[in-house]
Amino acid sequence: MKPNSLPLLALMILLMCLACTAFADGDAPDLVLKGQIRPSENHTYHPVPFTVPANVNRITVQFDYTGRDQRTTIDLGMLGPDGFRGQDGFRGWSGGSKKLFTISSTDATPSFLPGAIRAGRWTLLLGVPNIRPNVTAEYTAKVWFGHPGDPAWLPEVLNPPLRHEAGWYRGDLHMHGAHSDGSCTSQSGRQRVPCPLFLTIDAALQRGLDFIALSDHNTVSQMNDIRELQPYYDRLLLMPAREITTFTGHANLFGSDQPLDFRVGSATVPDWNSLLRAAAQLHGLISINHPIRPDDETCMGCGWAPAKPVDMHLVQAIEAVNGVDALLPDSGIPFWQHLLDQGFRLTGVGGSDNHDARQVVGTLIGTPTTVVHASELSMPAILAGIRAGHVFVDVQGTRDRMLNLTAGVGAQTAQMGDAIHAAAGQKVRFTVTATAPEGARAEIIVDGKTWQPAGVDLAVHGTLSQSFDWPGDGKRHWIRANVRDAGGNLLLVGNPVYVND
Ligand SMILES: [Zn+2]
Ligand SMILES: [Zn+2]
Missing domain, CATH: 3.20.20.140 (Metal-dependent hydrolases)
Structure with a gap:
């Protein structure tokens, strides 16, 4: 490889990466939040903070965890930047009933409240009604951000054929x-x-x-x-x-x-x-x-x-x-x-x-x-x-x-x-x-x-x-x-x- 071909290679890789981002648009989540729930957290609340950038008008979350066969149960809620203090801080609680939900200024999945999406630190609030003493659960929350002007069929995870x-x-x-x-x-x-x-x-x-x-x-x-x-x-x-x-x-x-x-x-x-x-x-x-x-x-x-x-x-x-x-x-x-x-x-x-x-x-x-x-x-x-x-x-x-x-x-x-x-x-x-x-x-x-x-x-x-x-x-x-x-x-x-x- 010639020395001057390195910048060209870097440019090609950059272009390929831009292409894959564009291709994945609407499908790949913007954030993946992973973590563990330990036995010591039984009957407690486990906050999972994440940052919502500016110019976001929809948050969609798909949530899953391990250990259901061992009766592990994780409840799900959402808090805006002000948490329970602010007027629009509390954004809903679904217990263990929803694996997929969305919140936007126009609409929200039942259990959740539509309203303005402010940039800042939001919290996915996990509640733990039950985890056995010898079990550790792994959770994954995929998060998609929607933006003003997005068509109504995005993200695809919300709108399957x-x-x-x-x-x-x-x-x-x-x-x-x-x-x-x-x-x-x-x-x-x-x-x-x-x-x-x-x-x-x-x-x-x-x-x-x-x-x-x-x-x-x-x-x-x-x-x-x-x-x-x-x-x-x-x-x-x-x-x-x-x-x-x-x-x-x-x-x-x-x-x-x-x-x-x-x-x-x-x-x-x-x-x-x-x-x-x-x-x-x-x-x-x-x-x-x-x-x-x-x-x-x-x-x-x-x-x-x-x-x-x-x-x-x-x-x-x-x-x-x-x-x-x-x-x-x-x-x-x-x-x-x-x-x-x-x-x-x-x-x-x-x-x-x-x-x-x-x-x-x-x-x-x-x-x-x-x-x-x-x-x-x-x-x-x-x-x-x-x-x-x-x-x-x-x-x-x-x-x-x-x-x-x-x-x-x-x-x-x-x-x-x-x-x-x-x-x-x-x-x-x-x-x-x-x-x-x-x-x-x-x-x-x-x-x-x-x-x-x-x-x-x-x-x-x-x-x-x-x-x-x-x-x-x-x-x-x-x-x-x-x-x-x-x-x-x-x-x-x-x-x-x-x-x-
Ligand atoms: Zn008409
Ligand atoms: Zn008309």
């Missing part, structure tokens, strides 16, 4: 409960009350959904309920969301539990672009809601009416089908397609906008259903599937209707949301597949206009699998499919395959 298989997952991306203006009749039927989240969840499960986004207006207080309910409801992904609700339009932000200043038109948030740039820092996903609603006294601020042009590159999805607007012709589809025509790749999604989990007619949870192809049932995978456009909307929210559009040119293949390149004169082979009631019919939309491939029958006889060629002209196009029933009503809305995008 509910299912590991890739597949089509059905969900509702828009609803309101007790944390905003969702209400339902109380148990006795005597009054209307803020509708508790478990009723929303039960309604979603009855509809056979795999995920729901809890999009209360402008708040993140639903996070604390999610923290309690998600471990029990381990077949339904509860996705943190909020409906950013302004005087000039509504948009959902998915996948973030962080506060966001929504006051568009104020000194701090002069316009929608500044709000959307702040939202982008939170790593969530933005969808413009019910864009064609009126903006008047029937629905104040509901229509999409920003005072200045909005940079649509800061938006990832459009609520093409809203449950409340379902009776309006095509809901938000013309708005969405107009943006597709302008060259934006925006995913068309649906949301019920349910405000009463117990209602039996009208905008039921799951009507419409957004169906997402995801690598697993987890928050980041569902959001990645939506971002990618691997999505169709089941307008009536059934359990079994399907729609897909794939394309191939030579060795290239694409599914909904993907792009494919086709030179002028080159044929693109499309295949539309669908499951829908007898009498339904698929339609192909090219750049916003219905296009009937010559000699191809698009009638759905329970199922449909039909291929056709589309002549490329070397220019940009977007091509998607719908399915309508015999009466012409929309049943399924597919996302585009983009050509030459």
